[in-house]
Amino acid sequence: MNDFISASLVINIVLGAILGGCSYLIYVERRLAAFIQDRVGPNRTGPAGLFQPIADGIKLFIKEDVIPGHVNLFLFILGPSIAVFTTMLAYAVVPFGPPDQIQFTLMGMNLDFRFIIAPQIDIGMVFIFAVGSLAVYGIILGGWASNNKYSMLGSLRASAQVISYEIPLGMSIVGLGILTGSLNLERLVLHQAEQGFWGWNFWAQPVACLIFFVAALAEANRLPFDLSECEQELVGGFHTEYSSMKFALYFLAEYTHVILVSLLTTLLFFGGWQFPLIAEVDSAYTGSALVKVGVLLSKAFCVIILIMFLRWTLPRFRFDQLMGLAWKVLIPLGTANVVMVMTVKHFELPSWWMFPLSLGLVAVVGVLSVPNSKTRYGALGMAGGRTRIAADGVLPPGLGKRIPM
Amino acid sequence: MAISDKDVTWVEEPEMTFWEALFVPAIIDGLRTTARHVTGYKSVTQQYPEQRPELPMNYRGVHRLNKDDAGRVKCVACMMCATACPAKCIDIVAAPAPKNEEWAGRDKYPATFVIDELKCIYCGMCEEACPVDAIELTHIYDLVGTSRQDLTYDKEKLLDVFEQTKNSGRDPIRTHMGRLGPASEFESLPPLGPATAVPTGDKAARGVSSGVISS
Numbered sequence: 001m002n003d004f005i006s007a008s009l010v011i012n013i014v015l016g017a018i019l020g021g022c023s024y025l026i027y028v029e030r031r032l033a034a035f036i037q038d039r040v041g042p043n044r045t046g047p048a049g050l051f052q053p054i055a056d057g058i059k060l061f062i063k064e065d066v067i068p069g070h071v072n073l074f075l076f077i078l079g080p081s082i083a084v085f086t087t088m089l090a091y092a093v094v095p096f097g098p099p100d101q102i103q104f105t106l107m108g109m110n111l112d113f114r115f116i117i118a119p120q121i122d123i124g125m126v127f128i129f130a131v132g133s134l135a136v137y138g139i140i141l142g143g144w145a146s147n148n149k150y151s152m153l154g155s156l157r158a159s160a161q162v163i164s165y166e167i168p169l170g171m172s173i174v175g176l177g178i179l180t181g182s183l184n185l186e187r188l189v190l191h192q193a194e195q196g197f198w199g200w201n202f203w204a205q206p207v208a209c210l211i212f213f214v215a216a217l218a219e220a221n222r223l224p225f226d227l228s229e230c231e232q233e234l235v236g237g238f239h240t241e242y243s244s245m246k247f248a249l250y251f252l253a254e255y256t257h258v259i260l261v262s263l264l265t266t267l268l269f270f271g272g273w274q275f276p277l278i279a280e281v282d283s284a285y286t287g288s289a290l291v292k293v294g295v296l297l298s299k300a301f302c303v304i305i306l307i308m309f310l311r312w313t314l315p316r317f318r319f320d321q322l323m324g325l326a327w328k329v330l331i332p333l334g335t336a337n338v339v340m341v342m343t344v345k346h347f348e349l350p351s352w353w354m355f356p357l358s359l360g361l362v363a364v365v366g367v368l369s370v371p372n373s374k375t376r377y378g379a380l381g382m383a384g385g386r387t388r389i390a391a392d393g394v395l396p397p398g399l400g401k402r403i404p405m
Numbered sequence: 406m407a408i409s410d411k412d413v414t415w416v417e418e419p420e421m422t423f424w425e426a427l428f429v430p431a432i433i434d435g436l437r438t439t440a441r442h443v444t445g446y447k448s449v450t451q452q453y454p455e456q457r458p459e460l461p462m463n464y465r466g467v468h469r470l471n472k473d474d475a476g477r478v479k480c481v482a483c484m485m486c487a488t489a490c491p492a493k494c495i496d497i498v499a500a501p502a503p504k505n506e507e508w509a510g511r512d513k514y515p516a517t518f519v520i521d522e523l524k525c526i527y528c529g530m531c532e533e534a535c536p537v538d539a540i541e542l543t544h545i546y547d548l549v550g551t552s553r554q555d556l557t558y559d560k561e562k563l564l565d566v567f568e569q570t571k572n573s574g575r576d577p578i579r580t581h582m583g584r585l586g587p588a589s590e591f592e593s594l595p596p597l598g599p600a601t602a603v604p605t606g607d608k609a610a611r612g613v614s615s616g617v618i619s620s
């Protein structure tokens with residue numbers, strides 16, 4: 001009984017924090033986007049626009065919920081529900097603080113508070129990937145049930161994209177698994193924390209960190225990978241037909257996913273709750289547990305800010321570039337990274353070897369892509385090839401040279 | 406129509422260098438540009454209701470009907486504006502001026518004068534056309550109403566607009582005939598020819614008078 005109460009306490013705290021965090025992240029994103037574009041952003045509702053998320057929430061609730069007559073009603077409603085449900089489910093194994101247990105008494109009951117919903121799940125990361133890939137059902141069902149060509153195309157793109165990026169995503173943490181000997185998220189963090197700042201997995205696995213981050217962004221359908229909802233081509237993508245709260249659920253799922261991605265990046269590669277001097281493994285001053293939670297959340301917040309900055313920096317990929325990035329760059333690079341880790345482990349080289357070796361891997365990718373850039377489908381299919389311009393047109397500097405015909 | 410091959414030139418795109426092929430340095434460079442907008446933040450937004458826009462002098466807003474020295478409507482009901490109006494939104498009913506003291510020296514006046522401000526495209530043709538500078542466009546831009554009727558301006562409303570704007574300083578009353586309205590008063594003459602350089606041989610840019618088909 002006590003276990004049940006303490007578990008539901010944690011679940012409520014986590015869910016409340018995620019929902020509140022999501023709405024305020026939308027506010028942060030809108031303000032930040034405005035600053036980046038030299039605008040002001042929402043600033044009318046309350047001081048500095050701080051009540052804007054609440055107003056938006058109320059608006060989304062009381063708006064008319066349009067369900068077009070041509071949709072498959074059951075799947076139409078199931079779509080957004082699955083999208084939110086699966087991203088929320090992943091939080092079960094994500095620790096949001098140190099592995100301490102806090103005992104306290106509430107109304108005569110001795111409760112055990114842990115900073116994770118389901119402690120000591122050894123398949124940790126596998127569970128997250130398994131549940132995370134279910135999220136694509138939400139998108140596919142939504143797009144298919146909408147009975148609309150644009151929604152359908154959006155969901156097709158999303159499914160191709162999510163399935164492709166699962167592979168580099170899984171590949172990027174194989175190295176961590178080999179180094180730590182576990183996929184349990186608590187163990188992964190503790191392993192880094194015990195070795196201090198230079199033990200963060202980022203130093204041993206910078207390439208894996210890059211791959212994980214890119215692939216996770218692609219999984220979350222965030223710009224520059226939001227091919228499934230690109231307005232210029234697909235109206236609204238898979239959620240074209242959704243309105244009111246169902247649309248909000250899709251939006252919520254996206255932001256929940258962003259929070260999850262940043263938490264995971266922090267936990268897997270940046271030492272989780274560990275921070276030199278103030279939050280070490282053996283720091284046991286009063287309130288140290290809360291400081292560790294704070295450290296973890298602020299690290300995650302930095303990653304979220306980085307994600308937002310990326311959104312307003314990079315243009316959207318073309319679909320073949322997106323697939324090229326996954327299949328031609330990230331997957332081979334991830335495989336090479338795993339081989340690199342195994343080699344270092346096998347010959348029992350000191351672990352600092354992995355940093356220069358990782359940089360070497362990236363350099364190899366660069367060297368391989370340079371000759372490729374001549375053909376139209378270079379490493380990323382980005383540059384290269386020939387372009388038509390109007391005869392007599394002015395050639396901007398840096399575009400290239402004319403080919404005599 | 407497809408573009409013919411001789412109008413097209415092929416350009417070889419430059420090869421990527423090693424640093425460009427890595428992509429990550431380029432992305433970091435882009436992030437630095439983005440961050441500069443946040444650190445050196447300077448908003449270009451105008452906080453509208455508190456901060457009113459500084460409109461150019463030749464702004465074309467709501468119409469007004471001017472009054473002459475005797476306080477009578479200046480319009481002589483010549484129908485020039487209604488004829489010039491491309492949106493056909495001016496409706497005038499002309500009447501002979503009453504034979505009394507008040508209308509001495511005038512023989513025609515508009516019995517009704519209605520402008521549909523919703524149909525109007527604010528082109529200023531009416532003010533160009535008017536031979537007695539009776540109709541003018543003012544700086545009033547925040548035109549709101551709750552019904553179509555509200556925005557159908559009759560003679561009284563148009564004369565009201567005159568009372569509101571005559572002393573604002575931004576809508577001077579033009580008393581001399583023959584000059585074009587403020588909409589056409591440039592500080593300096595615009596440059597002749599197109600503003601951007603046009604490549605020789607661009608057929609679209611060659612000046613052709615209407616009705617003449619060039620080669």
Ligand code: SF4
Pocket residue numbers: 486489490491492493494495520524525526527528529530531532
């Ligand atoms: S501004 Fe143009 S459209 Fe409007 S009433 Fe005058 S002539 Fe007609």
Ligand code: SF4
Pocket residue numbers: 479480481482483484485486487497534535536537538539540
């Ligand atoms: S406003 Fe001017 S142009 Fe129009 S009817 Fe009156 S006098 Fe003629």
